[in-house]
Amino acid sequence: MWKFPKPIKHAIPEARWPSVAEATRALLFSPIKLGPLTLASRTWVPAMVPWRATEDGFVTQANLDWYRRFAAGRPAALVVEATGVRDIPSGPLLRIGHDRFIPGLQKLVETVREASQGRTKLLIQIIDFLSVRRRPEKAKYFERFLRVTRRHRAVLSEVSGDPRWNEADELEVRSFLARSAEEVIEQVLDEGELEALRFGYRESVNDTDLPHIKDLPRVLPGIFADAARRAREAGFDGVELHYAHAYTMASFLSARNKRTDGYGGARNERVRLPLEVYRAVREGVGHDYTVGVRFLADEVIEGGNRIDDAIYFGVEFARAGMDFLSISKGGKFEDAQQPKVGQAVYPYTGKSGYECMPTTLSDEVGPFGRTVPLVAKIKSAVNAAGFGTPVVATGGISTFAQAEEILQRGQADIIGFARQALADPDWFLKVKLGRGYEVRRCTYTNYCEALDQAHKQVTCKLWDRVQLDEPGLVLADDGRRRLIPPNWKK
Numbered sequence: 001m002w003k004f005p006k007p008i009k010h011a012i013p014e015a016r017w018p019s020v021a022e023a024t025r026a027l028l029f030s031p032i033k034l035g036p037l038t039l040a041s042r043t044w045v046p047a048m049v050p051w052r053a054t055e056d057g058f059v060t061q062a063n064l065d066w067y068r069r070f071a072a073g074r075p076a077a078l079v080v081e082a083t084g085v086r087d088i089p090s091g092p093l094l095r096i097g098h099d100r101f102i103p104g105l106q107k108l109v110e111t112v113r114e115a116s117q118g119r120t121k122l123l124i125q126i127i128d129f130l131s132v133r134r135r136p137e138k139a140k141y142f143e144r145f146l147r148v149t150r151r152h153r154a155v156l157s158e159v160s161g162d163p164r165w166n167e168a169d170e171l172e173v174r175s176f177l178a179r180s181a182e183e184v185i186e187q188v189l190d191e192g193e194l195e196a197l198r199f200g201y202r203e204s205v206n207d208t209d210l211p212h213i214k215d216l217p218r219v220l221p222g223i224f225a226d227a228a229r230r231a232r233e234a235g236f237d238g239v240e241l242h243y244a245h246a247y248t249m250a251s252f253l254s255a256r257n258k259r260t261d262g263y264g265g266a267r268n269e270r271v272r273l274p275l276e277v278y279r280a281v282r283e284g285v286g287h288d289y290t291v292g293v294r295f296l297a298d299e300v301i302e303g304g305n306r307i308d309d310a311i312y313f314g315v316e317f318a319r320a321g322m323d324f325l326s327i328s329k330g331g332k333f334e335d336a337q338q339p340k341v342g343q344a345v346y347p348y349t350g351k352s353g354y355e356c357m358p359t360t361l362s363d364e365v366g367p368f369g370r371t372v373p374l375v376a377k378i379k380s381a382v383n384a385a386g387f388g389t390p391v392v393a394t395g396g397i398s399t400f401a402q403a404e405e406i407l408q409r410g411q412a413d414i415i416g417f418a419r420q421a422l423a424d425p426d427w428f429l430k431v432k433l434g435r436g437y438e439v440r441r442c443t444y445t446n447y448c449e450a451l452d453q454a455h456k457q458v459t460c461k462l463w464d465r466v467q468l469d470e471p472g473l474v475l476a477d478d479g480r481r482r483l484i485p486p487n488w489k490k
């Protein structure tokens with residue numbers, strides 16, 4: 001986990017909880033339209049991957065239990081975890097890349113509807129990602145993965161002053177590099193090769209020499225449109241296009257997208273594929289269906305997007321007809337920590353990862369509502385351009401006062417509670433019933449995020465070891481943790 005050089009420990013904000021009357025009057029508990037959909041309040045649980053799907057990407061009983069538990073707390077909107085749009089193996093992450101996934105997803109929709117008595121609207125976040133390999137052993141990298149080219153031989157000749165390297169046998173080049181010091185390797189390998197050696201090979205949208213990467217603009221609109229059509233068929237109330245963090249669509253939006261095929265470079269070219277994907281989705285699901293987007297207010301990486309880019313994209317997404325804009329921050333591969341040999345790089349381990357899921361070990365600003373000023377800038381530009389598209393703010397928001405103030409100040413239209421909802425899914429019901437003092441407060445120290453990083457079933461430290469003797473309780477694979485919080489006795 002990345003840390004500030006001189007971190008300041010922040011206490012979680014004191015909470016003064018509203019009475020029933022105060023909650024009833026609050027903007028937070030007033031309805032809002034999300035395109036054709038009406039949310040009963042402005043409360044929102046953003047996507048969180050719990051690592052509970054089957055290895056083949058199907059919905060499990062553990063997924064149903066997880067979302068049922070969130071729905072019991074009655075947030076107005078619940079976004080199902082990032083769900084893969086392709087029909088390719090991707091570990092225990094949900095998938096929606098084929099019609100065979102529809103029945104399981106349908107069950108998920110029914111479960112949430114039943115548990116919330118139809119009061120929680122269910123959206124699904126749909127995602128595409130590129131291939132990421134594990135960090136190889138140095139010997140194996142030079143033996144198998146490096147594609148030896150004329151360039152490597154030429155650099156070796158130059159570095160060593162020995163022209164014979166220009167004609168050297170490939171095996172000789174490989175075994176020499178495998179034995180070489182880091183300074184030599186740094187001179188011989190290019191940036192991408194060095195990254196593949198040190199972090200594991202990772203595809204990028206810039207790799208247009210690979211036919212399937214070159215072809216992304218041709219294939220992705222159809223793949224996303226099919227996935228959204230399945231979401232509608234399964235009964236979801238809407239879809240969220242995942243254009244945030246470290247994944248394909250965010251990489252198209254990124255200022256680090258240098259494609260020269262009309263889909264990279266200037267902002268209007270970087271946003272072209274994201275808009276084409278949206279239009280294909282819209283055509284597939286129709287105008288009477290909610291389609292929105294999650295994207296970044298700031299990528300928080302060198303050479304990446306800043307707030308000006310996000311403002312431009314927000315206005316373009318609103319102009320195109322998106323029904324909501326959900327704003328996140330950071331979460332990139334480019335500044336991630338080096339993984340151990342045999343492990344894959346994880347995009348939430350650098351500064352950008354901190355900004356995505358900030359903890360109480362922070363700078364002077366602290367983790368609470370840290371992204372709100374940027375969200376407010378996006379919202380104000382979208383509104384000034386003549387669009388009323390609702391904007392969702394998330395990140396370190398856990399008290400009623402924080403949420404209500406953000407709404408009252410007009411900084412956002414909807415409030416996302418991710419880790420606070422994981423700590424206590426009943427937050428919404430408790431606060432509305434004037435029993436906010438019973439809320440189990442998130443401590444923002446990221447035990448849950450560490451589990452996510454290890455691809456372990458995600459739980460919260462505040463409840464995963466309590467009442468383990470409950471009859472019929474299902475435990476995590478490690479046999480030590482409950483998978484969902486105990487029920488709230490009203």
Ligand SMILES: Cc1cc2nc3c(=O)[nH]c(=O)nc-3n(C[C@H](O)[C@H](O)[C@H](O)COP(=O)(O)O)c2cc1C
Pocket residue numbers: 046047048049050081082125242244294328356357358394395396397416417418419420448449452458
């Ligand atoms: C365990 C875990 C899994 C997450 N998975 C996703 C995801 O699938 N998609 C996404 O857009 N964000 C994901 N996030 C980020 C959250 O949606 C949210 O933006 C972030 O936690 C900051 O909000 P918070 O301070 O309210 O937790 C995840 C966060 C956590 C803790």
Ligand code: SF4
Pocket residue numbers: 419420422423441442443444445446447448449459460461462
């Ligand atoms: S594990 Fe920690 S950071 Fe995560 S939800 Fe629970 S209290 Fe919050």
